Amino acid sequence: MxxxxxxxxxxxxxxxxxxxxxxxxxxxxxxxxxxxxxxxxxxxxxxxxxxxxxxxxxxxxxxxxxxxxxxxxxxxxxxxxxxxxxxxxxxxxxLGLPPLNKRFDSAAEATKVELQSDLDNGVGKKIYVDYISVLDNYLIPFFGKKFLTNINHQDIAEYELWRAEKMKRKLMRSTMMTHFSAYNRVFDSAIKRGWLSDKHPVPRLGTKGEKSTPRPAFTRKEIDYLFVFMKTWSEGGKTEEAHNGRLLLRDYIEILMATGMRHGTEAKNIQWKHLEWHTDKSVRYLRIWVSGKTGPRWLIARHEAVPVIERLKQRFTEWDHLTLDQLIEEKHEEYLWRHPNGERPYDFVSSFKWLMKDSGLLLSNNGLKRTLYSFRHTYATFSLVEWNMGIHTLAKQMGTSVQMLERFYSKLTATLAAEKLAG
Structure with a gap:
């Protein structure tokens, strides 16, 4: 020195x-x-x-x-x-390349922070929770210590074998797409931060899995029974919190069945300002603005949705002086799905499982477990079979494509076509 x-x-x-x-x-x-x-x-x-x-x-x-x-x-x-x-x-x-070679786990942790931030701020999608889970349980444990620029096709092949052994079952295509998207987000995040060149070839995960099947629907008899059962069931609950949760779940299910909207991001983020009246040929309809997987859109609710919206309004004493029309006209930013104390439910999955067990409707006739997405499938089925809705109109209402509907409901559309052709 x-x-x-x-x-x-x-x-x-x-x-x-x-x-x-x-x-x-x-x-x-x-x-x-x-x-x-x-x-x-x-x-x-x-x-x-x-x-x-x-x-x-x-x-x-x-x-x-x-x-x-x-x-x-x-x-x-x-x-x-x-x-x-x-x-x-x-x-x-x-050479125009990033100066430092980052490891996969560094980019993955940064990606998790981004996803969680979006969820905390109410702009994240439900699938983000699954992305974080995939990163924690699969991608980081396998790829974590590898440098981003060193991951190659051999690593991908070894990962897919390792994952199959770990999961001990054949993956559905939807599950593989979740892994695919979570993996891609890590590299997208690295490129955005300058940790990886956008010209660097990134080996991709496979997406070919077992063909997805639609969630089991309810029959007309089961839906009628469920709606009657929920009236009594929603009055129960061992605590005030459980009671309020049951009331809100009943309303949530009835809105899903009246609209065909997606459970999760589309339904959960509806605010009062997203409701408005629409009049056509002297008939007034409730119109709802939703945004989710396929972007924003307006949808028309069936008339039975209106009493549900009225029930939701009545739970808040600060709105007692307003009619439903006035409340909708004022475009409030409060979320539709709130408890009387103003808190929003994290989700309805747990209470829905209890409802299904209590009602005896957890499993379909084929032994498949029902989920909240079963109501979207039921709405599509009823629209085609009972309500005579055209498949193009249904596709716009549900925010999906005609091809997707035909793929999942091809047997129904074939039956309807046969009936029309036979006169």
Missing amino acids: PKETEVLALFFQSTSTPEKSPQLKYLENLATGKLVHMRDGNITLYKRERSKQWQMRFRLYDKKWHRVSTGYEDLEYAKKKAGDIYDRARFMEE
Whole structure:
């Protein structure tokens, strides 16, 4: 250590001040060897608190600071490693490539933060919860320590074998698409942050799985029974919270059956301002604005939805002085699905399972377990069979394609066509 540096070090060791300025801290670290500059100040070596290894930050022609660990506790080794990292980073910069090679787990953790932030702010989709689960349970455990630029087709093949063994079942195509999308989001996030070049070839996960089947629908007899059963069931509940949850679930189900909207993002994020009246040929209809998987759209609710909306209004005493028409006209931003205390339910999945068990309708005649998506399937079935709705109109109402409806309901449409052809 040079003589001047030794003097400075002794000075700082003997000087104690309650609070040191950033400049004083910088000089102290420099004098005591906790801060080391290299390459004309373009590289700085330093140590973090509670870490013995030397970290480095360096600046390239882009004038941005980049940070990485040298992996060494010995200063001389750390200097050599820092020089190698800096030289490679400059070479990569000249080629137009990202200067640092990030590991998969770093990009995956950043992706999780983005997804959770969107969920917390009410702009995330329900599927984001599944993406986070896939990252935590599958993608990070397998790919975590691999560098993004080193992942190749062999890794993908090994991952798919590892996943199949871990899951011990054949994956449905929808499950494989969830894994595919979660994996792609990690690389998209890395590209956005400058950790990976958008020109770098990314090997993709496979998406061919078992063919998806629609959720089991309810028959007309089962729906009629369920709606009668819910009137009594919704009056129960061991606690006030459970009682309010039952009331809200009943309303939620009846709206799903009156609209065919998607359970989850579409239904859950409806606000009072998204309701309005629509009059056509002197008949008034309730129109609802929803936004979800396929973007925003207006849909028309069946008339039986109106009493449900009236029930929702009556739970809030602050609106007692308003008629339903006035409330809809005022375009309030409160969410439709709220308890009397203003809190929103996290979801309806748990209470729905209890309803299905209590009503004896959990399983269909084929032994398939019903979910809240079963009401969307039931709506589509009733629309085609009972309500004589055209398939093009139904596709617009449900925010899907005619091809998708024909794929899932081909037997129904074939039967209807046969009836029309036979007269």
